[in-house]
């Protein structure tokens with residue numbers, strides 16, 4: 001089932017790319033394995049997917065320890081400062097940096113091990129109260145400040161669009177994300193690249209790709225519904 005789902009998602013990615021003349025190789029599929037056992041990832045590996053997303057540090061570390069070392073682990077959930085130390089050397093990209101205090105903690109822990117943390121800045125584009133992330137108009141200020149930290153490289157932006165039945169409703173947010181990313185890239189801030197645009201989940205990744213996503217985070221569409229009660 002998991003491998004069939006992945007094939008379907010890959011096809012949908014290709015179709016979305018073709019619609020707007022993009023190369024599917026520019027879009028990285030992150031399989032969001034949160035709440036699922038490590039065996040689900042083992043089942044997915046023959047597909048060739050090596051990018052997996054987790055939203056809890058402990059779960060990421062447990063799976064990291066059980067699975068092949070060439071897997072790239074993406075920390076996509078809200079990150080508490082006291083958990084940062086467990087991620088050093090285990091995560092390839094932290095998608096959810098939304099404060100200078102968190103960035104400072106990342107700097108401190110990665111510096112101890114002489115490692116560089118690659119991060120994205122999380123934007124709350126729809127300004128939903130329930131969501132983490134910073135408002136778009138604070139992005140440039142925060143990025144300039146974080147760019148001075150020696151053990152951090154900003155690679156781009158991430159957003160979690162609102163939950164909706166109709167993915168078209170999120171197109172405007174994805175479009176604004178792309179524009180923000182282009183605007184920040186144009187500032188040529190030292191040590192900052194805007195290559196990554198992480199947006200789009202099971203319900204809306206095709207629309208996100210049409211608007212320029214370079215990473216999509218798909219959980220349910222690959223691993224099935226999550227059960228939070230077990």
Ligand SMILES: *Cc1c(COP(=O)(O)O)cnc(C)c1O
Pocket residue numbers: 032034055076077160201202203217218219220221
């Ligand atoms: C859970 C989660 C996803 C995947 O959501 P699905 O709707 O299951 O595809 C993507 N991004 C983040 C940040 C998540 O927490």
